[in-house]
Amino acid sequence: MNVEEIKTLLEKVKGGDIEIQEAVDIFKDLPYKELGYAKIDNHREIRVGYPEVIYCEGKTVEQVKGIVQFMSTKNSNILATRANYEMYKAVKKICNEAEYNELARTIIVREKEVTVTDTYIAIVTAGTSDIPVAEEAAVTAEILGNKVEKVIDVGVAGIHRLFDKIDIIRGAKVVIVAAGMEGALASVVGGLVDKPVIAVPTSVGYGASFKGLTALLSMLNSCASGVSVVNIDNGFGAGYLASMINKL
Structure with a gap:
């Protein structure tokens, strides 16, 4: 969630389009989500403009899969670096739209469109x-x-x-x-x-x-x-x- 999305959400609460409790449920994972083996920084996109990126080297396949599974619920694009093919196959099972770049060793999950720069x-x-x-x-x-x-x-x-x-x-x-x-x-x-x-x-x-x-x-x-x-x-x-x- 970024700043603009928060503003939109608050406008909907103000206008009565959604209930306060629904907004509270959306915010409940801020500032981070505890997974035991990782603390997902859901506040990062609000602070710096970009969501957290997953560095896969040193993580197990199941850990990478679990992190992606949670992050995919937040409507943010996901980037995982230094990922191997086994990690990609595990992610693909839960996110069919996942893309693997074998040369870059990256996994991408596109949850939303981004505006591309002219420069x-x-x-x-x-x-x-x-x-x-x-x-x-x-x-x-x-x-x-x-x-x-x-x-x-x-x-x-x-x-x-x-x-x-x-x-x-x-x-x-x-x-x-x-x-x-x-x-x-x-x-x-x-x-x-x-x-x-x-x-x-x-x-x-x-x-x-x-x-x-x-x-x-x-x-x-x-x-x-x-x-x-x-x-x-x-x-x-x-x-x-x-x-x-x-x-x-």
């Missing part, structure tokens, strides 16, 4: 191997109501590929750059655009990439202004932050 987020990858992280960012941004444009495999080993797509990137309100190896693409893009760049280091690369640590340090030391950095492989964090910027 868009550009999501850029250095290589094909960075696509899973970029997909997590894209799924996140899209379910939060953002238009997304993807530019794939334009890393510094063939910089001419980037220049061919530079107009798409420059047209975005905010740019996400996912890159592994040495992570140089974020700095290159940061030096070519007048929009904020969110850099996502990925755990792609050989031994000395240290599972994304090299790219992370490279991005943190970027000489280009306007580049911020999220954690290694954190496509969700990049997509969420980009959504906030895109909607300012």
Whole structure:
């Protein structure tokens, strides 16, 4: 439930369209719902504009299923990240409209339509191997109501590929750059655009990439202004932050 929905509900109470007790029943799970193994933050969309997102890694299939089952009663869109196929199959049994993105490892349940922004987020990858992280960012941004444009495999080993797509990137309100190896693409893009760049280091690369640590340090030391950095492989964090910027 968001602020506008609360206002609508209170107007209906004021107008006599629904009984006070019915409204009380709707509010009874605020601020959170205790499930024993999880406390579902039903107040989050009211506070920050977006409902709680389920991080599935470390949870059991039954826990994920139980959380989704409760959240599906609240008429909010549901996003679960780092989900495996077994989790999806369990969710699909209770929410037939559930969608699974195998690359992003996300589950989405669309409970209501969202207004999509006119401005868009550009999501850029250095290589094909960075696509899973970029997909997590894209799924996140899209379910939060953002238009997304993807530019794939334009890393510094063939910089001419980037220049061919530079107009798409420059047209975005905010740019996400996912890159592994040495992570140089974020700095290159940061030096070519007048929009904020969110850099996502990925755990792609050989031994000395240290599972994304090299790219992370490279991005943190970027000489280009306007580049911020999220954690290694954190496509969700990049997509969420980009959504906030895109909607300012």
